[in-house]
Amino acid sequence: MIKGFKYIICVAVVFVFASCYTNRSIGLLQERDGLPVYSQGAYREYKLQPNDELTLRIVTSNKESADMFGAQQTVSLNQTYSYRIYPDGTVDLPFLSKVPLVGLTLEEAELFVQKQLKPYIPDVQVKLALATSTFCVIGDAGRGYFNIYKERLTIYQALALSGGLNESGNYGSVKIIRETPEGTKIVSFDLRSKSLIDSEYYYVYPNDVIYVDVTKKSFWAVNSYSNFLSIITSSITLLLTVWNIATK
Numbered sequence: 001m002i003k004g005f006k007y008i009i010c011v012a013v014v015f016v017f018a019s020c021y022t023n024r025s026i027g028l029l030q031e032r033d034g035l036p037v038y039s040q041g042a043y044r045e046y047k048l049q050p051n052d053e054l055t056l057r058i059v060t061s062n063k064e065s066a067d068m069f070g071a072q073q074t075v076s077l078n079q080t081y082s083y084r085i086y087p088d089g090t091v092d093l094p095f096l097s098k099v100p101l102v103g104l105t106l107e108e109a110e111l112f113v114q115k116q117l118k119p120y121i122p123d124v125q126v127k128l129a130l131a132t133s134t135f136c137v138i139g140d141a142g143r144g145y146f147n148i149y150k151e152r153l154t155i156y157q158a159l160a161l162s163g164g165l166n167e168s169g170n171y172g173s174v175k176i177i178r179e180t181p182e183g184t185k186i187v188s189f190d191l192r193s194k195s196l197i198d199s200e201y202y203y204v205y206p207n208d209v210i211y212v213d214v215t216k217k218s219f220w221a222v223n224s225y226s227n228f229l230s231i232i233t234s235s236i237t238l239l240l241t242v243w244n245i246a247t248k
Contacts, residue, residue: 025215026171028156029194036190038199043152045105046130046205049179050087054101056113057081057127058094082131095120103181106130135204137162139212140169148206155191158204165191170213176201177209 024030048054058081085091089102096116101109106128114126133148135158142163155174159165171191178185189201196202204210 026165026167026169026192028171028192029197030192031194035193036195038189038193038195038201040198041200043203045107047103047105047181048085048101048109049181049207050085050089050102052206053082053084053131054091054109055082055129055131056093057129058117058121059125059127060121060123062121062123093117130206133206135206135208135210137210137212139210140214141165141210141212148204153204154202155196155204155210158208158210162210165212168214170215172215173213175211175213176204177211178205179207 024032081094083091083093085101090098090100093099093113094117096113099113099116101112104112110126110128113128114124117124117126134145135148135153136145137143137159141159142161144162146158146161155176165171173188174191175186175188178187187201189196189199
């Protein structure tokens, strides 16, 4: 009976230890064997896609041009307008229709639109920005839509904005669903690896969906060693009670 009791205790201890969340399972920026090593890659500028909404700011000191935009009583025009890119990849702008912008970066689109407007407004300056620059988080983390508040938002910053990952999240297999000119792309990576920094997975782009799966051991997992000790104490107490009853 004593040997059986000791065996049960050992099994319980091993089981609980295996179920604990450790630094190896949820720690970030790790450098150790067993984690993937990602190649470094240059940041790629976001390229415009259908249904993106753009804000267009036009600046000119020409009064006639300003009057054509309805800016009366002024010799300077500095106003912002919003336009959506159609499914065919074009957008209608002042003086221009069916301007193809899909596949261009914002900087490329600015130069292209500015060139197209020059015949109408010689001193025109064009500024474009994404009005719908958001990403989405789903799964075992903070959920919802969040604004990309700066250029080159990292995956760590994005998850922090959402409220962070739960300890039961699968840090070893985080997925991003990304729309590209070539179609929908799904990338999977290990969030714990330090080599993630400056890799192709490091930055979040507009319209990204970040998915965090639940780790397989989440049902049995113990969040802290205080919980572990509590479980062990309760288990020993229960086993001793059963053993005392059985030996009477």
